[in-house]
Amino acid sequence: MPSKLAAAASPLPFHRLWNAFLTARVMVALALLLLQLLGIALNQAGEPLLFSICLGYLVATVALRVWGHGAVPDPRPGIQWLPSIGLDLLLVSVLQALQQSGGLNFTPLFGLPVLMAGVLGSLTLALATTAGATLLLLAWAWWLGTYGGAGDGTQRYLQAALTGTGYFIVAYLVHLLAAKLTSEQQMARRSQMDARTHRAVSALVMQHVADGVLVLDLHGQVRLANPAALLMLGHKISGDSSLTLTHTAAFKPLMDLACATFQMERPQHADVNVLHDGQIPMALRVRAWLTHTQDAPDDSPGEPLCVMFLHDLREMEARLRTEKLAAMGRMSAAVAHEIRNPLAAIVQANELLDEDLDDPTQKRLTHMVRQNADRLVRITEDVLDIARVQHQINQASSSTVALDATVQQVWNDWTAQDPARRQGQLVLDAGAAQVEFDAEHLRRVLVNLLDNALRYKGPEPDSLCLATRATPGGKAGVQVWSDGAPLDKSVERHLFEPFFSSESRSSGLGLYICRELCQRHGAAIGHQRTTRSLARGEVAGNAFTVTFRSLSRPADSASLFDTIVV
Known part of the structure; x- marks a missing residue:
């Protein structure tokens, strides 16, 4: 003993x-x-x-x-x-x-x-x-x-x-x-300690797991629902066991799947839509299991329960699309890198050939070759820019720049390249506001947004506007506005995705690079349909707005190492 x-x-x-x-x-x-x-x-x-x-x-x-x-x-x-x-x-x-x-x-x-x-x-x-x-x-x-x-x-x-x-x-x-x-x-005592540990771990996992977890009994009563499940189901379900799925018509597909799981006593899975009145349907992929069957041993813990795992199909599709785009980007960068050398040889050979030709028809052909070669060069550089940005984006540190002065310089340089076409309004209302952003990166973002606005703006001199602003709370921003036509909803959803463009002659990388650079410096970029008061009246247009983070350090000069060379 x-x-x-x-x-x-x-x-x-x-x-x-x-x-x-x-x-x-x-x-x-x-x-x-x-x-x-x-x-x-x-x-x-x-x-x-x-x-x-x-x-x-x-x-x-x-x-x-x-x-x-x-x-x-x-x-x-x-x-x-x-x-x-x-x-x-x-x-x-x-x-x-x-x-x-x-x-x-x-x-x-x-x-x-x-x-x-x-x-x-x-x-x-x-x-x-x-x-x-x-x-x-x-x-x-x-x-x-x-x-x-x-x-x-x-x-x-x-x-x-x-x-x-x-x-x-x-x-x-x-x-x-x-x-x-x-x-x-x-x-x-050991069992109690194990039970407490398992309960604490389960509660932690339930609270932070990305998938929704729903636990139902034979009558459809909700025994447990984690925050992800509540979010997917529109906050219509709480942990209160007195609430059942049968009380809401939108949850009928879930209840039908639970009933099938209890009747067949084996796992079930299905794609269902949860539709509340006046809301967008929530597409879910649901997998259901029973804790134990009816004919389980007598030592089974209580009545059988149905455990459902809910996956948001939109997030799954977005994740899959992102993975595909990433793979496509790596492949495109490799292909673009291999194209540059033969493309340079073609451009050089075309220039040499153009020097020896006098026939106007042949001159037009060499001019067509030059135009298309230049287009290929731009596309190749855009594709390689993704690799450069991803490689250098975490190595360059932000510098503090005067917003109005930097925007003024970018506007002057941009309009000077083609004064006849590049016309618009410049509104500087940020005062002495300074922002944490690399000056070269900010120039690149603004040039991409201005080129995009120039492509879709109207013929009026005030059809394009570049404006800065600053709030009393210290938030500063810059906006590029043009009076172009409204964007289609399918286009608007994918504006900042790589290789997406509504035009066949565009690489679809400009807005994507803008988003990556803004995220690098803690800024946010977004699109909205807004109206501006112009001399010709109230005009609706498309606005791309960059909102900078609050300044967290004193101004300093930009460093050479803060610049991505492209």
Whole structure:
């Protein structure tokens, strides 16, 4: 048997048993004292010494109950058991010795210390306590036979031996039961710790997993729903178990899938649409499992539940599209890199051929070759720009630039390249605002946006506008506006994706590079349909707005290493 029986187990059950034994000792002390008082009240010869001993025992038991209930003593034999087991053995011996022949028999009270030692102590303590009680019984039998004049003591010796044997059996069995309780408490404690760990981990996973998790019972009641599931289902479901899916018509596809899972008792999966009134349908891919089937073993935990995993099809398609675009970008960059050398040879050969030709028809052909070669060069450079941006975008640090001055310089350089076509309004309202952005990167973003606006603007001089602004809160922004036609919804959704363009002659990389550069510097870029007040009235147009993050450091000069060379 373990030497530390009570200490090895969970302290709570043995602490309760310890307190129970202390209370029982107080009750025994009260019973002995009341017995002495009753004898005095009935005018029987009372022993003052017996009364004093019972009163002292009551005081000792109450004191131990008050001050000794904090912790269970060490189960090994030692002086820590003298105030309890030792005192009880001594009390019973004294009471039995002071009691006259034919009076009360106090020897059954030996059962209390024997039980206490068997339950709370080690096996050695239990056997030692029982041996002590047995020796005291034999000593009492010898005393009666020698000095008590009781005649033949054989029967008393046999009675004492039989009682001691019974105490040994009780002490051993009680100790086995206590050891069993120790083992069960250890297992229960480990199981409780494992359950708490699993519950904490499950709660953490449920809160942060991207997939929606929904747990339903046979009646469609929602037992559990994580935040992702609530978001996918439009915040119509809470963790309240009184709410069922059958209460909302939009959730009927989910309920039908749950019913099929319960009926067939095997996993199910389907693509469903959750449609609330006045909202866009939510396309979901749902996989459902049962926690256990109806004919599962009897130890299965409760009724079967249906666990649903919800996946947003739009996010899955977007992720797949992004992966495809990334793969396409890597392949395109490799192809563009291989095209540059033969393309340069074609351009050079065409220029040499053009120098030796005089026929106007042949000159037109070489001019067509030059135009298309230049177009291929621009497309190749745009494709390679993606690789350059992705490689260098995390290495260049932002610098602080004056917004209005930088925009003014970019506007002047851009309009000077073609003053006849590149006309528009410049509105500088940012004042002395400064933004964290690389000057060359900002020039590239603005040039891409201006070229894009020039392509779709109207013929009026005020059809294009470049404006800056600054809010009192420190937010600064720049906007490129043109009076072009509204964008189709299918085009607007993919504006900033690579290789997407509504024109066959465009590479579809300009806005994508603008977004990547803005994200690099903590800025945001977006498109909206806005109206501007012009001299010709209120005119609607397309606006691309870059909103810069708040300035977090003092101005400094731009570094050469902050520039991406293209």
